[in-house]
Amino acid sequence: MTRPAFSAPAASAAAGRGAGATAGPVHIQGTGLIGASIGLGLRSSGVTVTLDDPSPAALAVAEQIGAGRLLGAAGLEGAAAPTLVVVASPPDVAARVVAEQLERFPGAVVTDVASVKAAILHDLCASGADLTRYVGSHPMAGRERTGPAAASADLFVGRPWVIAAAPQTDPGAALRVRELAVDLGAHPTYLDAASHDAAVALVSHVPQILSSLTAARLVDAPAGALDLAGQGLRDMTRIARSDPNLWAAILAANGPAVAAVLRATRADLDRAIVALEAGADPATLGQALLELAGLVGIGRRGAERIPGKHGGAPRVFDTVTVMVPDSPGELGRLFVTMGRLGVNLEDLKLEHGQGQLVGLAEIAVAPGRGASLADQLVREGWRILR
Amino acid sequence: MTRPAFSAPAASAAAGRGAGATAGPVHIQGTGLIGASIGLGLRSSGVTVTLDDPSPAALAVAEQIGAGRLLGAAGLEGAAAPTLVVVASPPDVAARVVAEQLERFPGAVVTDVASVKAAILHDLCASGADLTRYVGSHPMAGRERTGPAAASADLFVGRPWVIAAAPQTDPGAALRVRELAVDLGAHPTYLDAASHDAAVALVSHVPQILSSLTAARLVDAPAGALDLAGQGLRDMTRIARSDPNLWAAILAANGPAVAAVLRATRADLDRAIVALEAGADPATLGQALLELAGLVGIGRRGAERIPGKHGGAPRVFDTVTVMVPDSPGELGRLFVTMGRLGVNLEDLKLEHGQGQLVGLAEIAVAPGRGASLADQLVREGWRILR
Numbered sequence: 218m219t220r221p222a223f224s225a226p227a228a229s230a231a232a233g234r235g236a237g238a239t240a241g242p243v244h245i246q247g248t249g250l251i252g253a254s255i256g257l258g259l260r261s262s263g264v265t266v267t268l269d270d271p272s273p274a275a276l277a278v279a280e281q282i283g284a285g286r287l288l289g290a291a292g293l294e295g296a297a298a299p300t301l302v303v304v305a306s307p308p309d310v311a312a313r314v315v316a317e318q319l320e321r322f323p324g325a326v327v328t329d330v331a332s333v334k335a336a337i338l339h340d341l342c343a344s345g346a347d348l349t350r351y352v353g354s355h356p357m358a359g360r361e362r363t364g365p366a367a368a369s370a371d372l373f374v375g376r377p378w379v380i381a382a383a384p385q386t387d388p389g390a391a392l393r394v395r396e397l398a399v400d401l402g403a404h405p406t407y408l409d410a411a412s413h414d415a416a417v418a419l420v421s422h423v424p425q426i427l428s429s430l431t432a433a434r435l436v437d438a439p440a441g442a443l444d445l446a447g448q449g450l451r452d453m454t455r456i457a458r459s460d461p462n463l464w465a466a467i468l469a470a471n472g473p474a475v476a477a478v479l480r481a482t483r484a485d486l487d488r489a490i491v492a493l494e495a496g497a498d499p500a501t502l503g504q505a506l507l508e509l510a511g512l513v514g515i516g517r518r519g520a521e522r523i524p525g526k527h528g529g530a531p532r533v534f535d536t537v538t539v540m541v542p543d544s545p546g547e548l549g550r551l552f553v554t555m556g557r558l559g560v561n562l563e564d565l566k567l568e569h570g571q572g573q574l575v576g577l578a579e580i581a582v583a584p585g586r587g588a589s590l591a592d593q594l595v596r597e598g599w600r601i602l603r
Numbered sequence: 604m605t606r607p608a609f610s611a612p613a614a615s616a617a618a619g620r621g622a623g624a625t626a627g628p629v630h631i632q633g634t635g636l637i638g639a640s641i642g643l644g645l646r647s648s649g650v651t652v653t654l655d656d657p658s659p660a661a662l663a664v665a666e667q668i669g670a671g672r673l674l675g676a677a678g679l680e681g682a683a684a685p686t687l688v689v690v691a692s693p694p695d696v697a698a699r700v701v702a703e704q705l706e707r708f709p710g711a712v713v714t715d716v717a718s719v720k721a722a723i724l725h726d727l728c729a730s731g732a733d734l735t736r737y738v739g740s741h742p743m744a745g746r747e748r749t750g751p752a753a754a755s756a757d758l759f760v761g762r763p764w765v766i767a768a769a770p771q772t773d774p775g776a777a778l779r780v781r782e783l784a785v786d787l788g789a790h791p792t793y794l795d796a797a798s799h800d801a802a803v804a805l806v807s808h809v810p811q812i813l814s815s816l817t818a819a820r821l822v823d824a825p826a827g828a829l830d831l832a833g834q835g836l837r838d839m840t841r842i843a844r845s846d847p848n849l850w851a852a853i854l855a856a857n858g859p860a861v862a863a864v865l866r867a868t869r870a871d872l873d874r875a876i877v878a879l880e881a882g883a884d885p886a887t888l889g890q891a892l893l894e895l896a897g898l899v900g901i902g903r904r905g906a907e908r909i910p911g912k913h914g915g916a917p918r919v920f921d922t923v924t925v926m927v928p929d930s931p932g933e934l935g936r937l938f939v940t941m942g943r944l945g946v947n948l949e950d951l952k953l954e955h956g957q958g959q960l961v962g963l964a965e966i967a968v969a970p971g972r973g974a975s976l977a978d979q980l981v982r983e984g985w986r987i988l989r
Contacts, residue, residue: 469878
């Protein structure tokens with residue numbers, strides 16, 4: 218039986234991580250997806266975790282899945298006060314909850330994990346709270362599903378966790394939050410609150426809006442048009458399937474930063490519309506072509522700046538595209554073949570056909586290995602799209 | 604040795620298709636990716652194919668890879684005239700080339716395969732050519748690479764091929780083009796020229812522009828911001844890596860239809876910007892939340908209209924997310940496991956981590972099968988993101 222390189226026993230998702238630097242106890246205020254996942258992660262390395270949430274249902278589920286114990290439950294009254302409080306409340310109430318927790322636990326470091334930072338810091342400053350013990354942070358993790366039932370101890374593994382210390386933050390407090398992040402398998406990174414908000418506007422919030430805008434045009438599209446949909450449209454509308462209320466709150470909380478980027482996008486859009494209209498006239502076609510090529514060219518340069526697989530410079534792989542009959546088991550057979558050939562797979566993308574039952578498997582391997590892989594697969598009876 | 608369900612001998616990509624309805628000879632004018640691929644596909648079922656292209660290099664490569672024989676080459680002088688001519692020239696010259704071919708081969712049906720149809724039809728009508736033998740069409744296929752060296756006999760398998768007959772088109776001519784499409788494994792679909800252009804504007808051209816606009820904002824982004832890039836941004840900027848000159852020509856040729864959609868998008872964008880600015884003010888926050896939730900909600904409805912894997916209603920699968928250590932061979936090991944378990948894989952998506960070397964494999968199986976698959980994988984030592 219082949220076992221993967223993790224040393225974790227099969228039954229426990231994160232036990233392989235062992236004891237971390239977070240001593241605890243840790244109190245988690247807000248037991249949705251993020252709060253409950255933090256609880257699960259800490260519990261798996263033996264940290265004492267207490268939970269609270271305004272929703273009895275969310276609290277019950279979080280405790281049920283093992284994210285921690287209800288604060289105030291019998292037996293915890295004499296327990297030690299938390300050394301760290303994680304506020305995992307929605308962004309519109311996070312500042313108020315942070316202020317309450319700072320007062321409730323005078324010895325604890327308090328962090329919030331909302332996806333916006335400046336508005337919360339601003340409201341806290343205005344409230345006059347002592348912010349030496351407060352460090353805003355943001356674990357950039359999450360999946361389409363929300364709520365504690367979707368929580369996982371491993372949600373943060375390999376993900377960035379932004380730590381947004383302010384000038385008045387005690388360095389020891391920031392270190393406490395860094396330890397939390399690293400204990401949960403995340404990759405700590407440091408940005409001040411305003412830079413954080415500008416960054417997530419750019420790489421997360423604006424893409425969400427532009428995906429929604431792309432998909433919105435399809436609502437009234439004729440069915441015949443939708444039948445022509447290809448992989449490009451599917452890529453562009455994947456995140457359009459996000460939860461509207463969740464995203465409305467996030468976007469509203471980062472309104473100014475997102476609006477700033479979108480104003481620049483609108484200027485680009487205006488130029489594109491002018492160029493497209495000029496393309497219909499032979500007298501202005503040349504200028505239109507220059508403008509449109511310039512737009513696509515700048516976009517290409519921007520896309521090339523996105524880091525590659527492990528945060529390094531983007532790598533170029535050889536790709537081999539295999540035609541996979543879409544009957545049951547065929548894709549599995551391809552995988553068995555690749556496993557037997559010892560293919561060191563860098564990446565894999567599946568594209569499904571329309572009508573005829575053929576899919577394409579785009580296999581990425583190290584540069585220079587593509588040709589021999591293609592030959593091997595053809596010898597095994599697979600059809601390659603050359 | 605496991606063999607896939609294709610009956611094709613390993614060495615020949617498309618021989619399994621056998622003889623088609625296209626009798627030939629077929630003349631291909633323009634031997635880029637599409638033209639050369641059509642040639643390869645026809646040659647594999649034994650059809651006589653002649654080639655021509657203004658670029659001697661493109662012509663030489665196309666002949667070299669077996670897409671056909673040069674028209675006018677020794678030995679072809681007494682050959683039968685083509686029954687079908689495929690014009691695979693760039694959209695800005697296609698109308699002129701179609702008119703030339705209609706005159707050159709008075710007995711042939713002539714089709715062009717450009718990605719826009721109305722402008723070409725309009726120019727042909729204005730030229731006074733006899734259009735009973737002309738049928739515009741559009742095989743919706745292609746990969747990032749261009750040129751005859753990237754050609755494949757299987758490029759069109761499972762893809763839509765739009766047939767855009769005009770009122771004056773002879774029905775027999777349209778049938779000839781349908782036979783070509785089906786012989787090449789494509790899925791014929793019928794739209795008039797204007798409806799075609801509106802459709803590709805919506806599902807292909809506008810998404811290209813919006814991807815380029817998303818990516819353009821990254822050109823001047825701080826490196827710290829790009830480090831926070833997740834799967835959503837990668838999805839939104841994949842097609843931004845397209846060739847600028849190729850796309851400038853396509854967009855300019857479909858300018859009015861694309862501009863029409865983008866004007867509606869711009870109106871949505873303006874409303875989003877207003878809502879985002881209103882979100883910063885508590886007095887207008889409620890209205891802002893309604894507006895933003897409405898935008899994301901409409902986008903979600905649009906995305907849900909995109910057909911599923913085989914053109915049917917979108918299906919919902921169970922997904923199991925497996926953590927895959929990113930050391931060599933681990934992904935292959937997962938595939939061997941899945942092959943051995945006989946997993947009937949509906950879809951697979953890989954997400955790569957940042958910093959820490961862990962990737963996520965999102966496995967889609969039939970509804971109801973997810974729980975047992977997760978248990979099986981855990982028993983085999985894999986970690987599941989629950």
